[in-house]
Amino acid sequence: MARIRTKLGAALVGLAALSLSLSACGGGGSDDGGSGGADGEAIDTSNASGDISYWLWDAGQLPAYQACADAFHAANPNVNVKISQYSWDDYWGKITNGFVAGDAPDVFTDHLSKYGEFVSQDQLVPLDATLAKDGFNTNQYQPGLADLWVGQDGKRYGLPKDFDTTAIFYNQSLVKAGGYSASDLQDLQWNPTDGGSYEKVIAHLTMDTNGKRGDEAGFDKSKIKVYGLGLDGGSGGNGAGQTQWSMYTGSTATPWTYTDKNPWGTHYNYDQPQFQEAFGWFKSLIDKGYMPSVAQVTGQDESSIFTAGKYAMVTNGSWNTNALAGNKDLAVGLAPNPVGPSGKRASMYNGLADSIWVGSKNKPAAAKWVEFLGSPDCQNIVGEKSVVFPAIPSATEKAQAAFKSKGIDVSPFLVQVQDKTTFLFPITDHAAGITNILQPAMDNVLSGKAEVSSLTEANDQINQLFQ
Template structure:
């Protein structure tokens, strides 16, 4: 998912979910066609960057399954979910489609996803090849509603020239830590990277916070995934009491993390102002880096190709800093889901099984568009990017360390709307972290079904 895609999550979540809840979702029927014994499956995705690699994989699949054809349907993230829900309401949804954890709970509740467990057992499919955390993210009540397609996590993307000029190395950047007292070594490093129009740093007399030429850091997220969720993990905060449970972002450890992220902007003056990056209309993190407004950003691995395109290799990847309780980041992944109302479930399962196979994921990894859902192939992905002059292993190190998953909840739509509005105000200094956390927590828990 691109940075721009994530910035409209809240709006699309609300409209799309309401549509399905008020119509006959999950009924049988899909727009597949067959002629001469050949079945045509529809496969919906949202990322054009991944389409060439997927097409190469599907070409091999069709060679191995001569009576199955696959048509990729590409819809940008901004339209993807609303269109998918409309299709489900009209019983014309694609046979197979990309699913996101933010939408999975509602889909499972609405019975529009096929339980893959019987297929997995019948074919004796070895699911141990997947990361257990990714596999578990698509389970509910003993049922498996998807196979891991890929994974993503958050790391620090930095401008090589700016880091070198400040006298910092990648190793040093990835080894920093923060605290709630004075910001720790992380803030000290960001002070070196932040410079005003007169060449002054925030810790120097005469620094002008209203005339900053280059900031040390840029943060931006509609829901918290690329900023305060990570700081929360580093401070011992748990977003939920358990998967499918209650939100707990009003706890002190969570509020402290939110306060620290706010302080980076408003107290230490080392982060790009929220007026520049607040979603949904602010600049994306790749745009901020391309404009050289910041030396470092916290961003997801999904944006690697955007940085490669705009920075031509003048960027690197470092692990996130540690916090009061240590390292931590958000770990997430997509799945290939099988629509419960399709006309050709057996053929659709063959496609889902293929896309989750090592053979298919090797093809996709060779294009370097996304991390694989099979951990043993991570080294191959690193090798692809090394040939492009970028060491992306910082992401895999994060994934192998302490992580928190994307919250599994039926109130995702409510949370997305409430958190964007409230936290935009927090970053601007218009609302306290405690008040925002309390209000979002209460509204999100009230919306759990």
């Protein structure tokens, strides 16, 4: 699933213009491959054969899914799956351009922020009739994941492949040097007034080039050697803040939600006081020198900065566990997100799925591959590779055990699911337009160019998209 995954910003920019282009092109493809799938009728997968293409964006997951493709081919020797991997920044542009050009992949890893618009553009094949015909069990996944891929029309457009939550990664050496133990980080508290014990730890772990800590007299915030908390530039300003601030806005005293309902809300809530107070506190960490600025992290890879010892802690997603905690030369620990004014922790709960492009010329093989991807046969393989948490619970357990064998305790990610303190990624229409409005607005706030209250105007502009 994993990913956001969280780099939701730049990749969405072109979708608004693309919608018009697709309309002119007849929706990007109506050929059902002569074997079902058009208008939602069942696809006959019984005699699937031939070649299909499958795209994903996460290089870390490529070996796991190649292993799935090998197992699939062994069971279906008449079908060949060719996997292509592109970086997040290139992936969605290639997908949407492929819709227009008629050469998009047969099957691709899909994201909750994207599929609503793809459905409105008639780019995805409804799976319901095919799954019913093949007796596929859509109730085998972690609670709630399968339902996320049912569109506003009541049709299913993807099978869950994984899920993710967020937690705190910390540099054990820097934490120990700051006088803290692992247990000190397990029950931190935050609030938007003074940041609570969480901000105290962040401040103390921050150090300037003269060796002064953030909570000591003489601290120079203009010359930082180690930031107490890193800033993930990859998901900056996209309106979801999955790895940045969602764990704070999700645990406010008065519960804050992105939209009036989820999925398929029609009114956003970035104008509400509890959101702006939490976001303002998050921005204050930059002002105090405890967290880097947007300019400092733009175009930078957070995992590289963290593993270089420049951040004491980072908040990030479970899909980045190997990148952040898999370095054998750096001892890394995991801690759960801080408890907020609500009295609970909070984490965004996101999940990816695999979808079939409506223009596929080989829908029987594509559908059979999607069913395999969504089955225990593939998800157990993925779990054993310890890269993400597969959507099927038994495969999730295999992933947890595989991470443990590598010395990584991933329970801080899973406790959010067990304690039911997660909230969903906001799923609505107009994703491209929303990002086009929010990205500059949030970046301006974090950069000090605008007040937090300016997000009210941005919120009004977003809600006008639904009029």
